[in-house]
Amino acid sequence: MKSKQQVITELKDLADRVANARRAIAMGDDISIDGIEREIETVCGHILQLPHEDALDMRDALHSLQSDLEQLSADMDLAGLTGPEADVLVEEEDDEDDSAMELDEGPSGPSTTIH
Numbered sequence: 001m002k003s004k005q006q007v008i009t010e011l012k013d014l015a016d017r018v019a020n021a022r023r024a025i026a027m028g029d030d031i032s033i034d035g036i037e038r039e040i041e042t043v044c045g046h047i048l049q050l051p052h053e054d055a056l057d058m059r060d061a062l063h064s065l066q067s068d069l070e071q072l073s074a075d076m077d078l079a080g081l082t083g084p085e086a087d088v089l090v091e092e093e094d095d096e097d098d099s100a101m102e103l104d105e106g107p108s109g110p111s112t113t114i115h
Contacts (some may be wrong), residue, residue: 002046009042011061025075033072035068040065077094 002010014036021031047058 001049007046015065018072022072022075025079
């Protein structure tokens with residue numbers, strides 16, 4: 001099991017990767033976000049393995065990452081980028097009614113829900 005600090009570092013690394021991709025798009029550079037979906041799933045799995053209070057502490061970082069990913073998707077749309085990377089983000093956004101991600105406190109502990 002990853003420590004809380006290790007998971008925080010993973011979330012920060014993902015946020016940095018998204019921010020770098022957004023900067024590259026703004027500058028007209030090529031981007032690669034290959035594997036980012038898998039990385040997000042891995043980090044979410046690590047969060048779910050944390051003690052309940054530690055997992056709840058990740059709520060703001062998850063919401064921030066979701067917002068950053070939505071902005072990246074919008075940036076890619078505006079830039080006219082197409083291909084597997086763009087399709088992954090757009091399909092995820094289209095599949096979700098509200099595109100809201102929550103870390104819920106339930107009887108069996110925290111769970112990540114994406115609507």
